[in-house]
Amino acid sequence: MAQWQEVQGLANTYLEQVHQLYAGSELPMAVRQCLAAWIEDQNWRQAAEPLSSHARILFQSLLMLLLDQLGSLGTSHEDFMLKHNLRKAHRELQAEFEENPEKFANLVANLLQEEQRILRLGQAGGQGGSVPAPTTAPESGREQQIRRRLAEFHTALQEAERAFRHLEDLQDAFDFCYKVHYRPGEDRSRDPQYARQLQALQAKLQNLDQQRREVLAQMQQLLGRSETLRGLLQQELGDWRERQQRSCLGAPADTHLRPLETWFTELGQGLFQLRKLLRALGDLQQKVTYERDPLAAETPLLEQRLQEQLTHLLKSAFVVEQQPSTPNPFKRPLVLRTNSKFSARARLLVRLHDRNHRMEAAIHIDRDPPKVKGFRKFNILTSSSKTLLAGDSPQEGLVCDFQYLTLKEQKDSRSGKGSKGASESPLVVTEELHLITFTLAYAYCGLELELKTSTLPFVIISNNNQFSSAWASILWFNMLSSDPEAQQFFSAPPSAPWPRLAEVLSWQFQSVAERGLSQDHLLMLAEKLFGSKASLESAVVTWPKFSKDGAAGFSFWAWLDGILGLLQEHLKQLWKDGLILGFVSRKQERKLLKSKKTGTFLIRFSESVLGGVTCTWVEHPESGSPTFHSVDPYTAAELASLALPDIIRDYQMMMEENVPENPLQFLYPNIARDKAFGPYYSQRQEGNLAEPEKYLNRRLIRVSSRQANKSWQTEEELVVATENLETLQLQPGGQ
Known part of the structure; x- marks a missing residue:
């Protein structure tokens, strides 16, 4: 009942939207209220799939639960009114959906989806009862477009399902007439009644052929819609990856995956429903076929196109939700220490899986290491694989959560003592980038795939005194690299434009002490780097100047990081409250x-x-x-x-x-x-x-x-x- 309870706690503005939602719905709010927990526990979207008997089972169960609820009510005035409303709802639901329970399942699935949308808006706008400020620009742009196109896609899918059922009826009628009236071994050319029967049979075949072509056209249209949707989702996912990368650097950013997970799952459900329809079309073609049958020519092509779409969707939907990180006071991910515990988590955004199949997830470090002499190699200690059991809650999603992992450097057998990588590698330890790859053996409805995703590059250190330099490398890479797998980035690190670097430096102070750098602070830092007469819009900082060179005996970054440490340990509140002028x-x-x-x-x-x-x-x-x-x-x-x-x-x-x-x-x-x-x-x-x-x-x-x-x-x-x-x-x- 968690979702319905959360909905009831929304501000009045959003509660009014919920009332309007159910005011125009065939499912009364009284039924939603009484059976909230049971309704939320069912998979209505799956029940709405064609050729599924689950919708009828759920519909009959709901009617029985309503009768049980009626029997448990007392004789008070409030119970009397509730009895009246529930009894009326029972009659109307039975009359409306008895012959078409799939329609009811789809109705409930759409209502729950719309509730989630209103709930997200309400939680984003706060619970204070006021109208949220108009700061939801994505909601009026791409997000709104995705929701609209998803709704159009599901509507078109329902129309295709109805057209398919009509096609089944036409084929059954044709097949029956064909078996009854067509006698190829008999000479009945002079029988006028037989001629009329053949003409009628030919007309039914033409009608059947026309309906098959219409259904195939609808399938083509659905695949076109899904390709457009997938493109929008890829753009949204790309924006999320950028936000996550900025968040790793300390930027305030929304990295929640729930909206993306909802959209990916809905599109995945639609594509799997379309896959079942195409297979059913193939079965129809096996039963009845004829010369120039469109099913024989076009169905395999549609299935191949759909298979490619599902594969691309599932592979892109496997993402790293939490980058490798260890507990540290600065909340800095992507810097790991040997023999210290760290964690990482991946998530599959398409929340569909076969509960009878054990999905195995595994992690690998440096699966394809760079061809660099002296590049250090590591082993992941503790368990590097995990099984996602079928009992995982759908509300929690499909998550590969690896915790308490540790790294140990591989010993070089030729050296006898440890690895020679540190001395042979052209890069220092804190500039050596590593990757962890997640793999997942995915299976659903007969489709089996190996999904793969990789973390952002991280640095592995062995001593805490390397931590500051390692974080400088993480800053520089994520600030300037557009290739998340560029492990040889520091073989020729690019320079950083000052405006970009200034923004990242401000994030460091914001994340550590909850107050970023002002323009006056940044001006002083720029003068320290470039002098007072430099043009800051075109000024750039080289990697050595940022992290290595320093006339005072320490680099620019070491100086800044020393200040960040001082704020974190002793001056955080004074800095946050503006009592320290600082730079x-x-x-x-x-x-x-x-x-x-x-x-x-x-x-x-x-x-x-x-x-x-x-x-x-x-x-x-x-x-x-x-x-x-x-x-x-x-x-x-x-x-x-x-x-x-x-x-x-x-x-x-x-x-x-x-x-x-x-x-x-x-x-x-x-x-x-x-x-x-x-x-x-x-x-x-x-x-x-x-x-x-x-x-x-x-x-x-x-x-x-x-x-x-x-x-x-x-x-x-x-x-x-x-x-x-x-x-x-x-x-x-x-x-």
């Missing part, structure tokens, strides 16, 4: 603070210390230009023992006559320090002087002193305050 050059820093009052400070990331953050404040002496002071950057090791908000609250600088004062008064642009950081201060434990046996409270603070031989500097020079390593023992309530 500000020293020149821009002075420009921002110059006109602010004494004690105004900002927090920025260090450019010279890997994974460092510092505070810079301005002072205005009685005469002369303003001066600027920056504290020696704090790293993760220091912030692990003392949080940055507490450092800012308790920071002291030895002023004249060695009197300590806190120079950090206002967070840029003009927010009182305690107002900005008050919610993030740690709790102070107040000492109780009435209990002399306990220790007095104390806390760590940071203290800086001016250098005695240095005078105030002008704004052209930046003073770096040196921090003493001493700890002040404070009395309770002291500063």
Whole structure:
């Protein structure tokens, strides 16, 4: 009853759509309500297939369940009204569908499908009861076109089924007359009645031939419709793959497969129904054939065309739903470590399978490895195969879910100790790309295929200190490669356009700390890479410049990733709430603070210390230009023992006559320090002087002193305050 319960929880806007759906339906909502769980558990689409007896069984079961429901109702006023409605529904359903239960099965299947569509819209628009904002552009474009064409396809399929049943009746009538009236061994040429019978028989044959040609034309039309639909689904699937690839890089993207799974399944069901019709046409041709019989010439061609469509649909419908990933704080997939567990999952979007056939799924690593000397080889430990049993719930889909997998490098027997790949390969370990391939032995309605799909390339490391470089490779590949199986990508890696790289870098901060990079941040990063006069629209970054070269002893990416680690571990909330200005050059820093009052400070990331953050404040002496002071950057090791908000609250600088004062008064642009950081201060434990046996409270603070031989500097020079390593023992309530 899960779907009906979810439908009833929708906002009023969508509930009205459900009411309108059943207001014009031959299935009363009262029946849907009373038998919700049973209705959702049945395969109505399969029951609606031609030549199936399952529709009649389901229809009779529904009528019996309605009678049982009537017998279980009490005598209250509400039950009296419900009895009346159900009894009326029982009579009307029996009168309408007794002779055509397949029509009823198709009706229910379409209603459930439409419910799912409304449910998806309602869940996407939220449950607040308001009309969703008009942000569903795909719904008015390709998605709407797919739904419309699917509806047209199923309508045309039903018309073809009716035409086929009419053809069966015509053939039975012709066959009966032929066997009764046609006597080829007798000479009855002078019998006028026999001549009339032959003329009537010839007319029936011509009518039969015409009906066969009409049915074949409908089959041709259906195959044309399905080809168009498959093309639209391929485009939608391509968009999903791009969204998944962006999602792997940290981009916010919808990667749910339920809509695609619904559409692929509906098209697959229609094609399998069409396959049964074509086989039934072949049976008709075996029973009755004649010279220039269109079934003999065209049916094999249609079957071949349909077989190709089903094969293409099923092969494209096998996708990697979850790329290989290990649990890590940065939520970065596609970087695996030897001897560490990881998981991956594939899904078949056509939710049709033979419950009497055991479908075997298997995984292989580097099935077709690149011809590169020294390329490392790995084995997948634990189970590399899995059987999808027939008892799997249709609501859950057909999933190959591999968990707790581990990788172990193959040893080179010639070397004696491990593999020589790392030294012989032209690529470093973190630029070596690997693939996992899923294979599935698929079978349904006599059709057997081997389906195959591959993951995105991933990097295999052996130590955590390789993780950052490996992720840089994953970023670069997925940002620039259009070939998901290009394992030799880093033999000649292309350069990245700055606009594209800027977007990907912003995703890193969005995924780690829930706040991306602003245009000011990106401008500072661009100046760091290209200088202040570069044209950013045409600027490109080479792979070595991004991940390897660095005048400060570390690369541009290592610097950025150090900041990401600092945010993840210690500064996530401050960054998310906009308290850290972050990427500000020293020149821009002075420009921002110059006109602010004494004690105004900002927090920025260090450019010279890997994974460092510092505070810079301005002072205005009685005469002369303003001066600027920056504290020696704090790293993760220091912030692990003392949080940055507490450092800012308790920071002291030895002023004249060695009197300590806190120079950090206002967070840029003009927010009182305690107002900005008050919610993030740690709790102070107040000492109780009435209990002399306990220790007095104390806390760590940071203290800086001016250098005695240095005078105030002008704004052209930046003073770096040196921090003493001493700890002040404070009395309770002291500063």
